Amino acid sequence: MNHFELRDGELFCEDTPLSRIAGSVGTPVYVYSSATLERHFQVLRSAFVEAGLKGEDGGPPLIAYAVKANPNLAVLATLARMGAGADTVSEGEIRRALAAGIPPGRIVFSGAGKREEEIRFALETGISEINVESEPELRLIARVALSLGRPARLAVRVNPDVAAGGHAKITTGGAGNKFGVSFSEAERLYAEAAADPWLQPVGLTCHIGSQISSLAPLEAAFRRMRELVERLRARGLPVLMLDLGGGLGVPYFNQPDPPSPADYAAMVARVTDGLGVGLAFEPGRVIAANAGVLLAQVLHIHERPEGRRFVVLDAAMNDLIRPAMYDAYHDIRPVRPRQGPSVIADVVGPVCETGDTFTRDRELPPLESGDLVAFMSAGAYGASMSSEYNSRLMAPEVLVRGRDWAIVRPRPTYEEMLAREARPPWLD
Ligand code: LLP
Numbered sequence: 112m113n114h115f116e117l118r119d120g121e122l123f124c125e126d127t128p129l130s131r132i133a134g135s136v137g138t139p140v141y142v143y144s145s146a147t148l149e150r151h152f153q154v155l156r157s158a159f160v161e162a163g164l165k166g167e168d169g170g171p172p173l174i175a176y177a178v179k180a181n182p183n184l185a186v187l188a189t190l191a192r193m194g195a196g197a198d199t200v201s202e203g204e205i206r207r208a209l210a211a212g213i214p215p216g217r218i219v220f221s222g223a224g225k226r227e228e229e230i231r232f233a234l235e236t237g238i239s240e241i242n243v244e245s246e247p248e249l250r251l252i253a254r255v256a257l258s259l260g261r262p263a264r265l266a267v268r269v270n271p272d273v274a275a276g277g278h279a280k281i282t283t284g285g286a287g288n289k290f291g292v293s294f295s296e297a298e299r300l301y302a303e304a305a306a307d308p309w310l311q312p313v314g315l316t317c318h319i320g321s322q323i324s325s326l327a328p329l330e331a332a333f334r335r336m337r338e339l340v341e342r343l344r345a346r347g348l349p350v351l352m353l354d355l356g357g358g359l360g361v362p363y364f365n366q367p368d369p370p371s372p373a374d375y376a377a378m379v380a381r382v383t384d385g386l387g388v389g390l391a392f393e394p395g396r397v398i399a400a401n402a403g404v405l406l407a408q409v410l411h412i413h414e415r416p417e418g419r420r421f422v423v424l425d426a427a428m429n430d431l432i433r434p435a436m437y438d439a440y441h442d443i444r445p446v447r448p449r450q451g452p453s454v455i456a457d458v459v460g461p462v463c464e465t466g467d468t469f470t471r472d473r474e475l476p477p478l479e480s481g482d483l484v485a486f487m488s489a490g491a492y493g494a495s496m497s498s499e500y501n502s503r504l505m506a507p508e509v510l511v512r513g514r515d516w517a518i519v520r521p522r523p524t525y526e527e528m529l530a531r532e533a534r535p536p537w538l539d
Pocket of ligand 1: 321
């Protein structure tokens with residue numbers, strides 16, 4: 112459920128009309144709903160608690176929100192107040208999580224290629240765990256921990272060889288993917304780490320893909336993770352926690368309905384029953400996607416003689432790359448729907464690439480130049496993947512709370528964009 116709905120013929124975010132935000136901030140602009148973020152977090156946590164799942168400390172499992180989905184500080188701070196942790200993949204994300212008030216003890220550091228400085232920063236900050244993705248990385252962490260005189264708490268990322276996800280580019284759990292190590296390697300690395308005084312292996316982690324629409328691959332992967340926990344324990348190695356990653360899909364209109372948080376939690380409870388490990392999760396999309404929209408304005412309706420109709424927006428692939436990159440479907444809704452018959456059109460942006468197409472041959476409600484439209488479910492991997500391609504300014508971000516709203520990332524000025532670059536002395 113989200114808090115974007117039509118009221119009196121106009122699309123609102125909570126108690127704020129979207130047209131008011133667009134009128135004041137301009138378009139394109141990302142708009143997020145605090146109530147939706149909070150609700151999604153709460154629904155997940157309740158599902159985990161009701162299924163009897165526990166975290167390492169015996170309380171509810173750690174929900175380490177995947178910062179990459181939407182790293183805006185205001186979004187992170189909203190979730191921090193709910194008790195969220197953070198799954199991070201760079202020093203930048205760790206710094207964001209800390210700046211938003213997420214305690215280091217709830218931050219995990221994942222990612223297939225961590226730099227030495229980043230590992231040092233993570234250890235100095237005292238984050239909860241580093242998810243080790245490879246043998247060379249384990250060696251590097253051991254070296255940094257030794258040089259700092261601080262033991263590193265680790266979870267070994269296993270690649271369970273179960274591929275899942277809404278698109279090949281967001282599938283991570285196949286043996287051919289770069290992420291994590293095999294089961295046998297994990298067993299060896301875990302034992303090696305346990306023998307190193309500067310390494311503290313405390314558990315295992317996996318993340319098999321994103322936008323997963325069925326529990327079956329998750330369950331298969333988690334069962335294999337359980338077997339590994341049992342094998343490690345049989346060798347006398349302590350395993351205190353399992354971080355089961357993220358990946359739960361959201362309903363993007365034309366996709367199969369994803370599993371509910373309650374069904375997901377019940378499955379995890381079944382698989383981990385009696386195992387006595389603390390659990391952690393790294394959800395991103397399921398918290399943020401439906402908590403945000405990208406607002407854009409129709410610049411032109413362009414009809415080509417061959418009969419194709421193009422709705423040209425002021426938002427482009429640099430603002431929302433998911434359709435170009437993953438053929439992703441985002442519902443496109445007029446902010447003030449007009450009466451009249453629907454039309455078939457392509458919706459495109461102004462960027463100089465044919466790939467700057469949000470959708471083709473979509474049946475759309477009537478639209479005219481100047482109308483505002485909202486790309487729905489754009490709160491995850493929207494702003495966070497945006498760029499300045501074609502020297503377009505990054506879309507600003509707005510957070511709504513009831514009738515209140517605030518710009519949480521302003522649109523930069525052209526002067527700011529140019530001031531970031533410098534001329535080398537020989538061109539002066
Ligand atoms: N944990 C790890 C280690 C991850 O790599 C990811 C996402 C997550 C958690 C969060 O997954 P989620 O719950 O959001 O599915 N840009 C793509 C999605 C890439 C996901 C990458 N990893 C998209 O727009 O669909």
